[in-house]
Amino acid sequence: MFVKVYKYHIQNDKVNEYISIQEKASEIYGKYLDFKTTYLQSKEDNTKWMEITKYKDEEEYQKSINLINEEEEIYELFKAFQSLLSSEKQEINEENFIEMKAMNQC
Known part of the structure; x- marks a missing residue:
């Protein structure tokens, strides 16, 4: 998986x-x-946030991000x-990261 961390x-x-804003951008x-x-x-520090998004692969992300950035609303949401x-x-x-392994133990 391709992972973006902000x-x-x-x-x-x-x-x-x-x-x-994040909910609207996710849509x-x-x-x-x-x-x-x-x-x-x-x-x-409650002002500090981390956003971790996982995508199927980087190729799919790169193909789609240009289309997403053409959306007028995305620009307004980013502002x-x-x-x-x-x-x-x-x-x-x-x-940017590549997920090597995911484990779950709850």
Whole structure:
């Protein structure tokens, strides 16, 4: 699996807006790709978030992302997302991974 990991800081009072934006963006992504996203909020710094999205493979992701980026609403949602970033920490860190193994024990 191809995995995208994003790290960023969201203003404390904007979490509900953040979740709403992510839900709308997921609907658009879902038209083009099969994926699973997990959103994690840091216990030490509640403005810090990590977003982990798994895709079938990188080729499918690359083919579809251009179509997704052509959607007008995706651009508007990204602008809205950027407005929620913490004023002290505006950066969005992005990394790519390959999932080598997944294990479940609950």
